[in-house]
Amino acid sequence: MRYKPEHKEETHRRIVETASQEFRAQGFEGVGIAKLMSVLNLTHGGFYAHFADKEALVAEASVLALDQSLDYMRAAFEQGGFPAVFSYYLSEGHRDHPTLGCPLPTLSAEVARHSLPMREEFTKKLMEVFETLAAQMPGQTLAEKRASVYAMFSTMVGAILLARAVSDNQLSKAILTSTHHQLLSLINEKVD
Amino acid sequence: MRYKPEHKEETHRRIVETASQEFRAQGFEGVGIAKLMSVLNLTHGGFYAHFADKEALVAEASVLALDQSLDYMRAAFEQGGFPAVFSYYLSEGHRDHPTLGCPLPTLSAEVARHSLPMREEFTKKLMEVFETLAAQMPGQTLAEKRASVYAMFSTMVGAILLARAVSDNQLSKAILTSTHHQLLSLINEKVD
C-alpha cells in the first residue's frame, strides 16, 4: 500500500504520543517496542523507519511529556494563578493518573541514568518550563523568581513521588495536603 | 565445605547490603541477580537459598537503605539540628553519590509500580523515618510537626531527584541552593 505524504509523520506522532503516556505509567524500561507498536496496530519492525533507536524515542517522548505538562500548568495558572497550579499538581487525580501527568516524578530517576544527549534535550525543555513559570512568579529579580520556581518544583515533584510510592492512603493524602499548605504560605509571603 | 553456623546469616546480610547500594545506583530493574552475586564472589543459583524471589530482596534492601539513610540524617541532626540535615541532604556529595544516599529519590518511582506487600514494608519503614524526625520538629501539635516533616521531605527528595536528572551543572546547583534556602527560612519561621 502507498500512503498519503503526511501519513508517515502522523504515524511518527502517534508513536511518540503513545510512548510518552506509556513511559509515564511504566517507566522507560517498562515499555517494550513490540508492545508499544502493537497498541497502535503496527508491527515492531516498522519502528526503525521512524527512530534510530529506543533512546531517540525516549528523548522525543520525554520532551513531549514536559510540553504537555507545561500546557496543563499554564491552563491552571490562567484560571487561578499559582494556587490553581498547586491544586492541580497536588491533587489525588494527578497522583492516581501518571499517564497524562507531569513526567518529572515518574521519569527523572531514570533520566539521571540515561545518555548525555538525551539528558541535554530533557534539560533544555525543562529550562523552558522553569523560565515560563518564573516569568509569572512574584519577586524582585529574575534570579529570585527562578529560585522560587526551582524550590516550588522540587516540592511538588517530591510530594507526588512520595504520595505515589506509599501504600497507606491516609499518609499519601497527608503528604499532598501538607506540601500544598506549605506552598500556599510561601506564595502568600511573596505577594505581601 | 561446611560452614560456621553464623556463616549463612552473614552471606544473607552481605547480599542485602550490596543490593541496597546497587539498587540505589541502578534502580531495581538495573541490577540482575547473577551480576549481584558475582560481585560477592558467589554464583546466581545460591541466591534462592536466601530469598524466595527478587521481590523479597527488593523489599529487604529498600528497608535497609531507608534505615541507613535515617542514621545519616540522625547523625547530622545531632551535630547541628535541621540546618545540618539540609546541608547533608542537599549537598553535591549526596547528589553525586546515590549509592550510600537516601533511596527515596532513586527508588520511589519504581516502588510505586511494585507489589502491595513490598510497598507496605517500604511504607512502614518510611513512617518510622517520618516519626523519628517529626519528634525533633518545632511545632505546637504532633499533627503540625508531621505536616512539616512531610513537606520538608517532599522538598528535599524532589530537589535531589531534579538535580540528578539535569545535565547542566549550574542549574543543578541552583536547584540545590534554592531549596536549601527555602527550607532554612521555613525552619527559622517555626523557631520564632
Add this chain to the structure above:
DNA sequence: TGTACATCAGTGAACGCGCGTTCACTGATGTAC
C-alpha cells in the same frame, strides 16, 4: 582412634521468556510512456 555417613551452603547447566535490533520482503498506489 578410625571409618562411614549426614548435613547443607554454594555450584553451574539449563529452562522459557522478552528485550532491542536487523533485514529481505510485500503490496497498494502514483508516475512514466
Add this chain to the structure above:
DNA sequence: TGTACATCAGTGAACGCGCGTTCACTGATGTAC
C-alpha cells in the same frame, strides 16, 4: 487509455543477549558408632 515500473510505509522471521528461576549436584566438615 492502458500497461510497466518505481516508491516506500509497514511486515514478520530471525538474531544474540540477559533476565529470573529451577534443580540435580558437590564437597568440606561435624557427628555417630
